[in-house]
Amino acid sequence: MAEQFLEQEAERRLAINLFNHVWTLMDLLERDQTQIDEMIHAVHASRYHWGNVGTVLESARGEWQISRVYAVLGRAEPALYHARRTLQLCLENGIGDFDLAFAYEAMARALKIDARGEAPESAHYLSLAYQAADNIKEAEDRQIILGDLATLAD
Known part of the structure; x- marks a missing residue:
């Protein structure tokens, strides 16, 4: 034991x-x-x-980090795959707050890379990320996600 x-x-x-x-x-x-x-x-x-x-929370965060790595490398397909997994884990398990906002951010970022910055879907997920950010309880956490979302603005 x-x-x-x-x-x-x-x-x-x-x-x-x-x-x-x-x-x-x-x-x-x-x-x-x-x-x-x-x-x-x-x-x-x-x-x-x-x-x-x-827990499933760490799994969701791990999927998010994988998506971010591929986004940093400009590799849309694996970034999108892992962004979808992040969002799926959050939605299926009632994970909200900071993590849900970052799941939407990952979707927006991966779709933006996939469409070379012109995807309406990316804008949709960016909007969802901002909405989720409004519901983050901790001001410091909210500022972190808002800073990340600002890097997606055209």
Whole structure:
């Protein structure tokens, strides 16, 4: 029993470290191919481990992070796939607040890349993201999403 707990705790720490490492790589202004590959592998590994030791909330956040990685790389199809998974997990499990707003943001961002910035669907999801942001309880969280949404404005 104690051994299983230690294994789960180790996997949880691994998921957290991978998630944070992906942010470090995403924050780079320029990445070489090795860093790009590392970022892709790390984001999928983080989501995998959260699927083993986390809740549906961590799974939704993991899907969101995968979508963002692919959006940063300009890869519309996988960005959209994982944005849809994020939104699906939020809607099916009653996840709202900050996470729902970011699910809509992921959809808007992926669709904008897919249509090279001209998708009416992207504008629709951007509008939904702003509506969801209005319902975020914490002002600091609301400011974070509003800052991200501003990067999608034309």
